[in-house]
Amino acid sequence: xxxxxxxxxxxxxxxxxxxxxxxxxxxxxxxxxxxxxxxxxxxxxxxxxxxxxxxxxxxxxxxxxxxxxxxxxxxxxxxxxxxxxxxxxxxxxxxxxxxxxxxxxxxxxxxxxxxxxxxxxxxxxxxxxxxxxxxxxxxxxxxxxxxxxxxxxxxxxxxxxxxxxxxxxxxxxxxxxxxxxxxxxxxxxxxxxxxxxxxxxxxxxxxxxxxxxxxxxxxxxxxxxxxxxxxxxxxxxxxxxxxxxxxxxxxxxxxxxxxxxxxxxxxxxxxxxxxxxxxxxxxxxxxxxxxxxxxxxxxxxxxxxxxxxxxxxxxxxxxxxxxxxxxxxxxxxxxxxxxxxxxxxxxxxxxxxxxxxxxxxxxxxxxxxxxxxxxxxxxxxxxxxxxxxxxxxxxxxxxxxxxxxxxxxxxxxxxxxxxxxxxxxxxxxxxxxxxxxxxxxxxxxxxxxxxxxxxxxxxxxxxxxxxxxxxxxx
Amino acid sequence: xxxxxxxxxxxxxxxxxxxxxxxxxxxxxxxxxxxxxxxxxxxxxxxxxxxxxxxxxxxxxxxxxxxxxxxxxxxxxxxxxxxxxxxxxxxxxxxxxxxxxxxxxxxxxxxxxxxxxxxxxxxxxxxxxxxxxxxxxxxxxxxxxxxxxxxxxxxxxxxxxxxxxxxxxxxxxxxxxxxxxxxxxxxxxxxxxxxxxxxxxxxxxxxxxxxxxxxxxxxxxxxxxxxxxxxxxxxxxxxxxxxxxxxxxxxxxxxxxxxxxxxxxxxxxxxxxxxxxxxxxxxxxxxxxxxxxxxxxxxxxxxxxxxxxxxxxxxx
Numbered sequence: 189x190x191x192x193x194x195x196x197x198x199x200x201x202x203x204x205x206x207x208x209x210x211x212x213x214x215x216x217x218x219x220x221x222x223x224x225x226x227x228x229x230x231x232x233x234x235x236x237x238x239x240x241x242x243x244x245x246x247x248x249x250x251x252x253x254x255x256x257x258x259x260x261x262x263x264x265x266x267x268x269x270x271x272x273x274x275x276x277x278x279x280x281x282x283x284x285x286x287x288x289x290x291x292x293x294x295x296x297x298x299x300x301x302x303x304x305x306x307x308x309x310x311x312x313x314x315x316x317x318x319x320x321x322x323x324x325x326x327x328x329x330x331x332x333x334x335x336x337x338x339x340x341x342x343x344x345x346x347x348x349x350x351x352x353x354x355x356x357x358x359x360x361x362x363x364x365x366x367x368x369x370x371x372x373x374x375x376x377x378x379x380x381x382x383x384x385x386x387x388x389x390x391x392x393x394x395x396x397x398x399x400x401x402x403x404x405x406x407x408x409x410x411x412x413x414x415x416x417x418x419x420x421x422x423x424x425x426x427x428x429x430x431x432x433x434x435x436x437x438x439x440x441x442x443x444x445x446x447x448x449x450x451x452x453x454x455x456x457x458x459x460x461x462x463x464x465x466x467x468x469x470x471x472x473x474x475x476x477x478x479x480x481x482x483x484x485x486x487x488x489x490x491x492x493x494x495x496x497x498x499x500x501x502x503x504x505x506x507x508x509x510x511x512x513x514x515x516x517x518x519x520x521x522x523x524x525x526x527x528x529x530x531x532x533x534x535x536x537x538x539x540x541x542x543x544x545x546x547x548x549x550x551x552x553x554x555x556x557x558x559x560x561x562x563x564x565x566x567x568x569x570x571x572x573x574x575x576x577x578x579x580x581x582x583x584x585x586x587x588x589x590x591x592x593x594x595x596x597x598x599x600x601x602x603x604x605x606x607x608x609x610x611x612x613x614x615x616x617x618x619x620x621x622x623x624x625x626x627x628x629x630x631x632x633x634x635x636x637x638x639x640x641x642x643x644x645x646x647x648x649x650x651x652x653x654x655x656x657x658x659x660x661x662x
Numbered sequence: 663x664x665x666x667x668x669x670x671x672x673x674x675x676x677x678x679x680x681x682x683x684x685x686x687x688x689x690x691x692x693x694x695x696x697x698x699x700x701x702x703x704x705x706x707x708x709x710x711x712x713x714x715x716x717x718x719x720x721x722x723x724x725x726x727x728x729x730x731x732x733x734x735x736x737x738x739x740x741x742x743x744x745x746x747x748x749x750x751x752x753x754x755x756x757x758x759x760x761x762x763x764x765x766x767x768x769x770x771x772x773x774x775x776x777x778x779x780x781x782x783x784x785x786x787x788x789x790x791x792x793x794x795x796x797x798x799x800x801x802x803x804x805x806x807x808x809x810x811x812x813x814x815x816x817x818x819x820x821x822x823x824x825x826x827x828x829x830x831x832x833x834x835x836x837x838x839x840x841x842x843x844x845x846x847x848x849x850x851x852x853x854x855x856x857x858x859x860x861x862x863x864x865x866x867x868x869x870x871x872x873x874x875x876x877x878x879x880x881x882x883x884x885x886x887x888x889x890x891x892x893x894x895x896x897x898x899x900x901x902x903x904x905x906x907x908x909x910x911x912x913x914x915x916x917x918x919x920x921x922x923x924x925x926x927x928x929x930x931x932x933x934x935x936x937x938x939x940x941x942x943x944x945x946x947x948x949x950x951x952x953x954x955x956x957x958x959x960x961x962x963x964x965x966x967x968x969x970x971x972x973x974x975x976x977x978x
Contacts, residue, residue, distance in 0.1 A: 238773055239769070239773065407664075415758065415761045427765045428765040432765075433666065433765075435666065438668070438978070439668055449664070450666060450667045450668070450976055450978065451666055451667060451976070452664070452667055452670045452821065452923070452975040453923055453976075
């Protein structure tokens with residue numbers, strides 16, 4: 189198994205020499221006096237708390253707002269590495285959007301038998317109300333986060349595609365902001381591609397997918413469930429950076445098939461809604477009738493082509509963990525190209541032989557619930573207990589279609605500040621992609637780091653932190 | 663960009679709550695100082711009671727406490743989440759409002775508000791008993807100044823600014839009227855003492871509550887006299903906490919909104935009515951009519967400004 193080898197270290201070669209992209213960082217680390225990193229860490233904490241960059245932790249009364257730990261040592265990606273990655277990402281998001289269009293129209297890929305019909309049509313994430321609908325510019329997923337891990341110098345794997353409401357982009361931007369305050373000297377030594385253009389690109393992307401009948405500059409709103417949502421900070425941050433209106437459900441209403449917001453001077457039409465509310469809660473008339481978060485009638489306005497919803501309802505079918513295994517197939521079907529980025533090999537537990545093998549080797553494997561997220565409902569074999577192995581074996585036997593199983597990937601490590609020292613910790617990467625009149629990929633993305641020694645789980649809800657991510661320019 | 667009615671409402675109440683937190687601190691300071699001058703048995707103080715009556719929190723207090731001594735009153739006024747006007751409740755509400763309108767306030771305004779709330783939420787009531795209380799009251803006032811400074815120094819002079827300013831001055835007018843009214847509650851049972859040493863001392867404390875005891879000397883060059891002090895806090899428009907000054911600012915900001923939106927709104931009439939109360943009168947007339955009656959009418963007209971504003975600009 190891959191898990192038995194030493195993980196790929198992004199900073200050091202196996203002989204102990206420093207890899208080229210990390211040269212300036214390595215020198216800078218050597219120059220730092222004792223305790224400098226610890227002091228930076230304290231300053232960073234204060235910056236984030238004061239800015240209110242928090243996420244809510246559900247269920248606990250006291251201290252419901254937490255600051256995600258920020259690591260002061262940046263993660264660095266060389267220019268040529270990034271070129272490869274971004275080409276692969278662009279290919280992927282184009283294919284996934286083509287797939288969504290097809291699934292909600294002629295369903296050719298199903299007819300061709302390349303993706304099983306049952307997997308799509310019986311899927312909770314499939315949204316029959318979207319059938320036959322023509323979204324502006326044919327785009328379904330406008331804002332995408334692709335989770336990528338690295339296991340070797342030239343080996344990258346896509347862990348999952350996030351096409352519903354990928355979060356974390358505000359951390360990417362604030363991590364950069366904090367890093368520029370904390371280590372300006374390190375920036376001077378390096379040529380780092382800017383990420384600050386993201387909000388402007390987001391605005392351009394949203395404007396470009398306004399309904400075709402809109403004259404002049406479209407009105408754009410970010411729709412949030414409100415201040416008690418765990419990602420509220422990000423919602424307000426993005427609205428602020430774009431100069432867009434931040435709305436809650438009750439701020440909007442539908443009249444005559446159009447969406448309006450209630451302003452100080454009366455109703456004002458809204459043309460593009462970047463919604464951070466899940467499909468189910470978007471419109472009590474079309475989806476869950478008990479939802480108070482959304483806007484009654486908004487889906488009809490969308491169907492009538494008077495408003496653009498970003499991302500479109502029903503995009504979740506393309507980031508379903510079971511559909512994930514077909515993405516290389518999907519790329520070939522629509523683009524006639526081979527996938528540039530690898531999928532993680534995934535075992536199909538509904539196949540009897542594969543299931544038998546999985547059950548036997550469970551201690552070496554990662555098991556994920558098909559609809560799980562945030563690191564919940566998963567088991568990492570090598571670090572789990574025997575009891576957990578047994579528990580998941582039973583679960584798989586009971587509902588083989590509810591789980592996907594993958595080998596434990598030996599995620600690469602980056603130098604990380606741990607209690608005044610620097611130690612390698614496992615990382616992943618979530619680059620952010622915008623799809624409108626063109627595909628715009630922000631260089632870098634959000635690096636998440638597992639702060640616990642040896643841990644492979646990087647989710648913030650599981651004690652992970654974040655790092656500023658530097659893509660070097662040539 | 664058009665402003666949501668909810669945003670306008672949140673801005674208005676954001677600055678109202680900050681101003682209210684400051685004024686609760688001022689009121690408590692007066693009540694506390696007054697209570698030091700005349701102790702009653704068991705530590706209970708009628709001054710503290712009248713202070714709570716002025717703030718209209720006395721009923722809520724009575725429901726929870728038997729004795730109104732410095733400790734129980736301070737706790738109720740400063741930290742009790744069940745008291746919607748406590749400094750704790752005000753700062754929390756202000757911070758919640760600020761969070762809701764992050765896109766309509768500057769980073770500096772947000773940071774001052776967020777910082778004030780985070781720091782205040784850390785304070786343990788038992789650590790600010792006795793002599794430490796005045797220090798905390800001072801701190802609350804300073805954070806309010808910081809908030810206002812950030813707002814004045816960084817906020818675009820747009821409609822949002824006028825909603826913030828309107829909230830600020832509507833609340834301040836309300837509080838100054840209440841601070842003055844406290845004198846009525848304190849003195850009513852012993853009207854014979856008017857003009858006596860105790861009377862003057864109490865008026866002095868009221869001036870102090872409005873941070874106006876030094877400014878008074880500069881304006882009147884005279885010893886403390888009740889009619890001068892009332893004049894200072896009611897009619898003198900150069901005094902930033904006077905009713906005249908507040909009413910003038912409320913009107914200015916509502917007129918400003920009318921200009922920005924290109925139409926005259928009903929709330930401007932309500933503001934005119936408030937201002938006329940302090941423009942077409944003098945202290946002789948006010949005392950003749952009755953100070954308490956005058957203040958009660960002023961508070962009612964001030965409340966009407968808020969109602970009219972809510973209707974004119976679609977608060978919901």
